[in-house]
Amino acid sequence: MGGDLIITGGVPLNGTVRIPAAKNSVLPLLAASLLCSGTVRLLAVPQLADVDASLVLLRGAGCTARWQGSDITVQSMPSVCRLVPEAAAQMRASILFCAPLLARLGRVETVLPGGCRIGARPIDLHLSGLTQMGAHCCEEGTRLILTAPAGLRGADITLGFPSVGATETLLLAAVCAQGETVLRGAAREPEIVDLAAFLNRCGGCVQGAGTGTVRVQGRRVLYGCSFAPMADRIVASTLACACAAAGGRVELTGCAPAVYAPLLEILAQMGCGIETGPESAVIVRSGALHGAGRVFTGVYPALATDAAPLLAAAMLCADSVSSIEDVVFERRFACADGFAAFGADVQVQQRTLHIRPVRQLQGAEAAAPDLRGGAALVIAALAARGRSRIADTGHIDRGYACFVQMLAELGAQIEREMPCGSTCEKKTPSKKQI
Incomplete structure (x- = not known):
């Protein structure tokens, strides 16, 4: 969508938001649809730039992939073993489309995947695993060719x-290989569990998802199904941190608090009121916000790396020191320069962001360096006094659908200023919200 975000901060957030489906679940599910002989229907999918890029990859492979209202339907008959280079280079998740095409066609060509520049994100684990399963890998410059x-x-x-x-x-x-695969040291994230549930719904046999050891009995053919992806725990984390930074009371529904519990626990330690139910959480911040001390990210079930800049933005508003270290990516805090523009006292040392308290953040101009760092700058702007402008919002649009509307419905004074004199997408709070 593009365009700058114009934000007048200092307004508490109040209201209820239903959390949309998770980008980090939808993208692997779209890749998995390549394995299915029948129609796949994914329900209530957010309209994100990365989702559109995934549809380009599917269509380029010879599949039919289209929106039907808020759902996506895919009829998978892949006939082209080359991923569209422009779409593949746009996002990290394009690597996920290689294994299904390799399984169906015996060959796939792509370019090395893109995405946010937050540090080294090698694909050697992908390739070494595929090699053990009988694939041959060849890199020619930026091209990657896999054959089986x-x-x-x-x-x-x-x-x-x-x-x-x-x-x-x-x-x-x-899931479509010959024989059994045992995957040890597997990731345990909820999105892995969601992918396994989808594959099993389509006729696969995946056991142990969500644990460190996953067993898969290969099947020759999968069929289609209708599937509702899990809610986005990072969007929920974003709104929770926004409430902590700006103040107010926000209820988040449709997303189990258990999947982002570490973040909620830290916000509680910082002085927020947190109430949770099976599928909802209420965040309240009415008094002072306190520093969190030393905080670390980690692999699930620890604090998610994607949540690190979001939590850091809330820490900017605390009355004592905090530090947050990301153990996954070495350049996770590219947003630090933007934080400093708001008047924050921050310092990056290797993988750690150190934050000292300041009296008040001030409105400023800043540019989104990446997806989560851009969302963190929006959070800082919501807490700052005065008017702010956030540029390079295309990064943010990769992971947040209707972000302006979502925040405005909570009372934020925010609008999107489109380039070249286009009409602004203005979103200000209604009298009822005030």
Whole structure:
């Protein structure tokens, strides 16, 4: 969508938001649809830039993929073994489309995947696992060519790190391979459980998803199904941190608090009131926000790496020091320069962001450096006094659908200023919300 975000901060957030489906679940599910002989229907999918890029990849492979209202239907008959380079280079998740095409066609060509520049994100775990399953890998500059002349076969694979992407790639390869695959050291994230549930609904046999050891009995053909992806725990985390930073009372529904519990626990330690139910959480911040001390991200079930910049934005408003270290990506805090523009006292040392208290954040101009860092700058702007402008919002649009509307319905004074004199997408609170 693009355009700058114009935000007048200092307004508490109040209201209820139903959390949309998770981008980090939808993208691997769209890749998995390549394995299915019948129609796949994903329900209530958010309209995100990365979702549109995924549809380009599916259509480029010869499939029919289209929106039907808020749902997406895919009829998978892949005939082209080359992923559209422009779409593949746009996002990290394009690597997930390789294993299904390799399983169906025996060959796939792509470019090395793109995405946010938050640090090294190698695909060696993906490739070494596929090699153990019978694939041949060849890199020619930025091109990657995978072949499986004898088909994929089950293997006993141990991941050196519980990579979410590698776990998803190898599940997608194993579910249609010959024989059994045992994946040890697997990622345990809820999105892995969601992918396994989808594959099983389509006729696959995946056991142990959500634990460190996953077993897959290969099947030759999967059929289609209708499936509702899980709610987006990172969007929920974003809104929880926005409430903590700006103040107010926000209820988040449709997303189990258990999947982002570490973030809620830290916000509670910082002085927020937190009430949780099976599928909802209420965040209240009416008094002072306190520093969190030293905080670390980690693999699930620890604090999610994607939540690190969001939580850091809330920490900017605390009355004592905090530090947050991301153990996954070395450049997770590219948003630090933007924080400093708001008057925050921040310092990055290697993978750690150190935050000292300031009297008040001030409105400023800043540019989104990446997806979650851009959302963190929006949170800072909501807490700052005065008017702010956030540029390079295309990063934010990759992971947040209707972000302006979502925040405005909570009372935020926010609008999107489109380039070249286009009409603003204005969203201000209604009298009822005030």
